[in-house]
Amino acid sequence: MTHSYIPYLDLKPLNDRFKKQDLAVFEQIHDSGRFIGGDWVKGFEDRFAEYCEASYCIGTGNGLDALTIILKSEVALGNLPKDAKILVPAHTYIATFLSIIHAGLKPIPIDVEELILTASVLEKTTISYDAIVVVDIYGKLVEDEVYAFAKANNINIYCDTAQSHGATNNSGIKSGNIARASAFSFYPTKNLGAIGDAGAITTNVLELANMCRKIANYGRESRFLNDVLGVNSRLDPLQAGFLMNRLPLLDSDNDRRNEIANSYYKNLKNEKVRLLDTDFLSNNAMHVFPVYVENRRVF
Ligand SMILES: Cc1ncc(COP(=O)(O)O)c(C=O)c1O
Numbered sequence: 001m002t003h004s005y006i007p008y009l010d011l012k013p014l015n016d017r018f019k020k021q022d023l024a025v026f027e028q029i030h031d032s033g034r035f036i037g038g039d040w041v042k043g044f045e046d047r048f049a050e051y052c053e054a055s056y057c058i059g060t061g062n063g064l065d066a067l068t069i070i071l072k073s074e075v076a077l078g079n080l081p082k083d084a085k086i087l088v089p090a091h092t093y094i095a096t097f098l099s100i101i102h103a104g105l106k107p108i109p110i111d112v113e114e115l116i117l118t119a120s121v122l123e124k125t126t127i128s129y130d131a132i133v134v135v136d137i138y139g140k141l142v143e144d145e146v147y148a149f150a151k152a153n154n155i156n157i158y159c160d161t162a163q164s165h166g167a168t169n170n171s172g173i174k175s176g177n178i179a180r181a182s183a184f185s186f187y188p189t190k191n192l193g194a195i196g197d198a199g200a201i202t203t204n205v206l207e208l209a210n211m212c213r214k215i216a217n218y219g220r221e222s223r224f225l226n227d228v229l230g231v232n233s234r235l236d237p238l239q240a241g242f243l244m245n246r247l248p249l250l251d252s253d254n255d256r257r258n259e260i261a262n263s264y265y266k267n268l269k270n271e272k273v274r275l276l277d278t279d280f281l282s283n284n285a286m287h288v289f290p291v292y293v294e295n296r297r298v299f
Helices: 011-016 019-032 039-052 063-076 094-102 119-124 144-152 206-216 237-267
Strands: 056-060 085-089 106-110 131-135 156-160 181-185 199-203 220-222 273-275 291-293
Touching: 011 019, 019 237, 039 056, 039 199, 039 237, 056 063, 056 206, 063 094, 063 131, 063 156, 063 181, 063 199, 063 206, 085 094, 094 106, 094 131, 094 156, 119 144, 131 144, 144 156, 199 206
Parallel strands: 085 106, 085 131, 131 156, 156 181
Antiparallel strands: 056 199, 181 199, 273 291
């Protein structure tokens, strides 16, 4: 049997829109002689925090590190026990699990009912855990009731926002400003994608922001004082500049993704394909349009 494939995502035309501006960033950074940190990184962190309406943004090397650093920081601050059990939806990308393991913690997978973790699943579980990492999978924000459940039970939630840049919840709160801390990936295929690896943490908690910044930068507070076990995971200035070029178009790109998703709902008619409930369309950055198919997918 032969199959014809529609390419998953053609990055070339998307990135061609920024080629001229990207070359200008490259030239400026090349000429500046400053290749770690600096104005481009600070500028993007400030702009992205403002965009997410969060108080702080800390650039990292990628999304996996962003989530790992959040969890390591909470342990360093004494907000999570060293052997904390972290509830995590079984349906996610492997990075969510790896971040918990790399932080020395124990992932406790929980099955979801319709792709994403819901309060009704949490209410039913009898497993014990210390905190939850939720995932805005496919761009769909985790429902407000999950956060309300955690709040009522005095449990912290960290969000893997790798796929939900720009989504807004029912109360008008942006992705990156909902959980105690959020971890973004700017992997090239993301809604806001760099042209290499890049990531960021957003939070409104000052002591957590400070610890994340420290751990991401060799555990160092000042030049010669490294007093926590750190890593080297800093946002590259070139990627920060490329992301600055792309951020102004994120909302209109997300609108276009939503238009396309709506048209799939109207026009996709195939008895072997089941669409998610149209509720899936709300509070969603529409990173991916998932469908259920009758048989396994063919590679
Ligand atoms: C849900 C999810 N979490 C985490 C990551 C990790 O991001 P990165 O590849 O930037 O490390 C990704 C993307 O790759 C992702 O889709």
